[in-house]
Each structure stands twice: as structure tokens, then as C-alpha cells.
Amino acid sequence: MDFAIDAASAHRLAAFDKLGREQMRPLGLEADRLGRPIPPDHPYFQTLIGMGFGRTRWRPDRGEQEGSADAHDKVGNSRATLLLSEQLSYWDRGVAVSAPGPGLGEGAIISMGTEDQKQRYLTPFINPDKPRWGAFAMTEPGAGSDVAAIQTRAIRDGEDWVLIGNKSFSGNSSRADFILVWATVDPSLGRAGHRAFLVEHGMPGLQDFHIERKMGLKAYESTSFRLEECRVPGANLLGGEGHYERGAGFKGAMNTFNSTRPMVAAMAVGIGRAALDEAIAFARAQDMTDDPRIRDRLERVARKLRAARLLSLKAAWLADHRRANIVEASMAKALAPTAAFEAASLGMELLGVVGARGDHLIEKLFRDVKAMDIVEGTGQIQRVIMARKLVGLPHG
Ligand SMILES: Cc1cc2nc3c(=O)[nH]c(=O)nc-3n(C[C@H](O)[C@H](O)[C@H](O)COP(=O)(O)OP(=O)(O)OC[C@H]3O[C@@H](n4cnc5c(N)ncnc54)[C@H](O)[C@@H]3O)c2cc1C
Structure with missing residues (x-):
């Protein structure tokens, strides 16, 4: 490897x-x-x-x-x-x-999309003339971890589809050229009812964008919006008719997360390293590093971040070689935010009132890091996945 x-x-x-x-x-x-x-x-x-x-x-x-x-x-x-x-x-x-x-939906478009959909939605991103965004909208006010519970309805109407529902916390969606929206043809079907649609900015019924308030990561927008009888042409059903047998839509969404979870883990490691650097710089400037207890705590965090990074790299290597990486991806996603949180927390402790004043980078990192445990499957959900695998149960 x-x-x-x-x-x-x-x-x-x-x-x-x-x-x-x-x-x-x-x-x-x-x-x-x-x-x-x-x-x-x-x-x-x-x-x-x-x-x-x-x-x-x-x-x-x-x-x-x-x-x-x-x-x-x-x-x-x-x-x-x-x-x-x-x-x-x-x-x-x-x-x-x-x-x-093109955002989080890019992987699903590449793996599930028709040739025409790839041409229409990804070509503008081959050599973009200006900043362009794509977005991904699965989460709803009542459906986060349990993606099978999404309620946004997709109703067939002649050649078109009509989408009705609410989406929340979708990154960059108010500025996106297109949003990959997940909906269901029948909520009672659970995963088997899932369908994905390419909804273009400006389509009638795609409305009421509202940028959410967040505790951290404020530089990018996480947005809720409404699909009010949003009419989408049949050609915008991702993968086309016939693609959705045996829950293929849900599997497509999960495959997206298997490839991005190691990236999210790596992002957490990045935040954790920044926090550790702040903690070390402060400890050195205040002569705290003479204390072996403080050195020990710094080293512990550095070791956990390094381990999380190696696991993320292993998950990425497996993905590069088209090998199953569910366990490694989940393990990295479960471990890295915890290690990064520990780094930010240690930084806050060492900096004391300097951090608590609220105008120091360490305090921002402390707020930024929390979301890393939440996005793309919470740490708890990763542990559920790994525990099921460990005892030989199907993915769930
Ligand atoms: C900054 C940020 C950006 C985001 N970006 C996007 C985006 O671009 N697109 C998008 O679609 N979504 C996005 N999300 C939403 C994110 O995917 C959800 O917040 C996440 O899936 C968790 O859902 P929830 O918040 O509804 O929590 P819930 O699912 O309600 O979970 C609440 C708690 O219960 C626990 N829990 C839930 N189910 C189980 C179970 N079966 N077993 C044990 N514990 C369980 C969870 O671990 C958690 O601790 C974003 C969220 C944030 C914070």
C-alpha cells in the first residue's frame, strides 16, 4: 500500500x-x-x-x-x-x-447519470469561465441520519415530474447552477422509493432559499429551500427510468458517502492540526512545554490525528483501487472528528481566558470542528455501520 x-x-x-x-x-x-x-x-x-x-x-x-x-x-x-x-x-x-x-452530487452524476445528463450538467465544469457551483440536497427537517425517511415527493405528471417538499442544510445551494435533489415516489417504500433529480436554478417552484445560522464554518452557506410543485422534465431524473430497480437510488446516495467520508475525515484532521499548532505555539510562548504533563497531552493528540490520517489514506487508497472501503471510510470518519475535537478542546484549555475571549483562532476552530462529526453520517452512525459489519449483519 x-x-x-x-x-x-x-x-x-x-x-x-x-x-x-x-x-x-x-x-x-x-x-x-x-x-x-x-x-x-x-x-x-x-x-x-x-x-x-x-x-x-x-x-x-x-x-x-x-x-x-x-x-x-x-x-x-x-x-x-x-x-x-x-x-x-x-x-x-x-x-x-x-x-x-460541481459539489457532492458529482460522484452520483458520474456513476448514475446518463450520458446526456453528464454532458449537460458537468460540461460547464470542465473548464469553467466563471465560478459555478453544484449542490446536493438529501437532508430534510425530519430526515437526517435516517435518509430512508425523506418525505419530498416526486410525482409523475405526463413527461415531467413534480417535486414537493422541503430541504435543509444543503451546502452552496442558493448559488448553485443545479441541485441534486433526492425525493421519493412513495414514502412507504423506504429506500426503494428514492429517486434523484437534477433541479436547475430558476426552475419554477424551486424557492424560499434561506441561509441557516451556524455555530461555525460560516464562510460557506448551508441553505434550506422549498420545492413548491417544482416541475422537472423527465430527462432530469438521474440515470433515467429503469435505473431504480432494487433500491439503486439509495445505493447511489450511499456510494457517494463511501467515497467522500475519507475526505471529511481528512478535513477534520486538517482542523485538528491547525488547533494543535495553535496549542503548541501558545504552550511554547508561555513556557508551558517544560511541564511533562502538557507535553504528554500534546503528543497524545498528535498521535490520534496521525492515526486518523493514516486510516483516511488507507480508505482513499482502497477507493483508488476500486476495492471495498466501507469499514475504513466509516472508521476514519468516526475517529478523525473525535481526535480533532480533542485537539481544539486542548487548545481551548491551554489558552484559557485568551481563547475564551472569543477573538482567537482557537475558539473559531473549536466551533468549526463540531460539524465534522455531523456531516455525511454522524460519528454514531459510523459506529452503527462498523458494529453491524463486525458481527456479519448486512449494511442496514
Ligand atoms: C455544516 C453542515 C453541512 C451540511 N451539508 C449538507 C448538504 O450539503 N446536503 C445535505 O443533504 N445535508 C447536509 N447536512 C445535513 C447532515 O447530513 C445531517 O445534519 C446529518 O445527516 C445528521 O442529521 P440530523 O442533523 O437530522 O440528526 P439526526 O439524524 O436527527 O440525529 C440526531 C442524533 O441521533 C443520533 N442517531 C440518529 N440515528 C441513530 C441510530 N440509528 N443509531 C444511533 N444514533 C442515531 C445521531 O448520531 C445524532 O447524534 C449538513 C449538516 C451540517 C451541520
Whole structure:
């Protein structure tokens, strides 16, 4: 198992450190202070486009080659993406997620979408002329962890579908060109009733966007919205008719999370490293590092972060080689936010009143880190998945 990344990726990583130090961290602190997301027309996003951010990994000419393990290792390269996610989150996780790009729905479009859907929705992200976003909306006011409980209805009406329901906490959705919306044809069918739709910005009935208040990660928008008899053409049913036998829609959503959970774990490691660096810098400046008890606590946190990082890399390596990674992805997602929370908590303890005043980076990191245990399957849900696997029960 080789966790090394190619020279070009290593070079990109180094270049993004400059961006992180000079732009991301200050922007994150400013958004936190103002309590609102970075506006979509902020010049920072145009800078990112100039640096090659915001692009899809889908290529129209790649066709079936995408299926082979070798091709995926070259093109998917989850390890490089993972290390990049970690490093960008080290500088600011909220700013990292605010970045333009096709978003969380990209994986589902690539794996489940028809050729026409990939062309229509991902082509604009191949070489974007301006910042563009895509969004993913599964969560509802009454359905978070239990995704089978979604109530947003999809009703067939002639050639079209009509969507009715409410979605919440969808990242970047008010600025997105399209939102991948999950709905059900019949709530009593549970997972078997799930369907995914590509809903375009401006479609009548996609309305009432409301940016949620958050305790942290304020640089990007988490948004609720309403689908008020939103009419969507039949061609926008992800994968088309016939794709949804035996709960394929639900499986598509879960596959999305298996590939992104290691990334979320890596982002947590990034926040945790930032917190540990703050804690160490403060401890050194205050001569606290002469105390072996303090050194021991710092080392413990560093060790847990390192372990979480290695596990995330293993999950990414397995994904790069098209090997099952459910357990590793869940384990990394369960471990990393806990380690990062411990780092931020230790920082808050060591800084004492300096942290508690509320204007120090450590206090922001302490608030930012909490969401890492919640998004894309809570830590508790990861433990449920791993425990079922351990005793030989199906995924659940
Ligand atoms: C910053 C942020 C960004 C987000 N971005 C998006 C997004 O872009 N798109 C999107 O669709 N959603 C998004 N979400 C929503 C996120 O996916 C949900 O918050 C998450 O799935 C948890 O759902 P919930 O908050 O409703 O909690 P609940 O599911 O109600 O869970 C509450 C508590 O019960 C526990 N619990 C639930 N079920 C079980 C069980 N079976 N066994 C044991 N314990 C259980 C949970 O672990 C948790 O501790 C985001 C959330 C946040 C905070």
C-alpha cells in the first residue's frame, strides 16, 4: 500500500499553502466575524478558477476506461484529493467548502447519470469561465441520519415530474447552477422509493432559499429551500427510468458517502492540526512545554490525528483501487472528528481566558470542528455501520 502522491500533486499542495495562508485563513476569520458566507461574486472565487479549482473530474472522452482499476488510480487519485482537502481545511474548512465546483452530487452524476445528463450538467465544469457551483440536497427537517425517511415527493405528471417538499442544510445551494435533489415516489417504500433529480436554478417552484445560522464554518452557506410543485422534465431524473430497480437510488446516495467520508475525515484532521499548532505555539510562548504533563497531552493528540490520517489514506487508497472501503471510510470518519475535537478542546484549555475571549483562532476552530462529526453520517452512525459489519449483519 503506497500513500505517496505524484510530483504534480505535491507541487499543487505546496502552491495551495500560499493561498491558504494569504487568503483562506483571513477570509475565514472575516466571514466568522461578520457571521455570513463569502458572497458568490467575491474576487477570491475568480482567483480559484484561475488556479484551476472548480473543475469536474469527469471527462467526456474517457468513456468505459473509467471502470478499470488502473485508470481510476490515475484519474480518481483519491489520495491526492484527500491530502489537498486536509491541507485546505488546515487553513479554513468553511472557506474550502465555499469553493466553486460541481459539489457532492458529482460522484452520483458520474456513476448514475446518463450520458446526456453528464454532458449537460458537468460540461460547464470542465473548464469553467466563471465560478459555478453544484449542490446536493438529501437532508430534510425530519430526515437526517435516517435518509430512508425523506418525505419530498416526486410525482409523475405526463413527461415531467413534480417535486414537493422541503430541504435543509444543503451546502452552496442558493448559488448553485443545479441541485441534486433526492425525493421519493412513495414514502412507504423506504429506500426503494428514492429517486434523484437534477433541479436547475430558476426552475419554477424551486424557492424560499434561506441561509441557516451556524455555530461555525460560516464562510460557506448551508441553505434550506422549498420545492413548491417544482416541475422537472423527465430527462432530469438521474440515470433515467429503469435505473431504480432494487433500491439503486439509495445505493447511489450511499456510494457517494463511501467515497467522500475519507475526505471529511481528512478535513477534520486538517482542523485538528491547525488547533494543535495553535496549542503548541501558545504552550511554547508561555513556557508551558517544560511541564511533562502538557507535553504528554500534546503528543497524545498528535498521535490520534496521525492515526486518523493514516486510516483516511488507507480508505482513499482502497477507493483508488476500486476495492471495498466501507469499514475504513466509516472508521476514519468516526475517529478523525473525535481526535480533532480533542485537539481544539486542548487548545481551548491551554489558552484559557485568551481563547475564551472569543477573538482567537482557537475558539473559531473549536466551533468549526463540531460539524465534522455531523456531516455525511454522524460519528454514531459510523459506529452503527462498523458494529453491524463486525458481527456479519448486512449494511442496514
Ligand atoms: C455544516 C453542515 C453541512 C451540511 N451539508 C449538507 C448538504 O450539503 N446536503 C445535505 O443533504 N445535508 C447536509 N447536512 C445535513 C447532515 O447530513 C445531517 O445534519 C446529518 O445527516 C445528521 O442529521 P440530523 O442533523 O437530522 O440528526 P439526526 O439524524 O436527527 O440525529 C440526531 C442524533 O441521533 C443520533 N442517531 C440518529 N440515528 C441513530 C441510530 N440509528 N443509531 C444511533 N444514533 C442515531 C445521531 O448520531 C445524532 O447524534 C449538513 C449538516 C451540517 C451541520
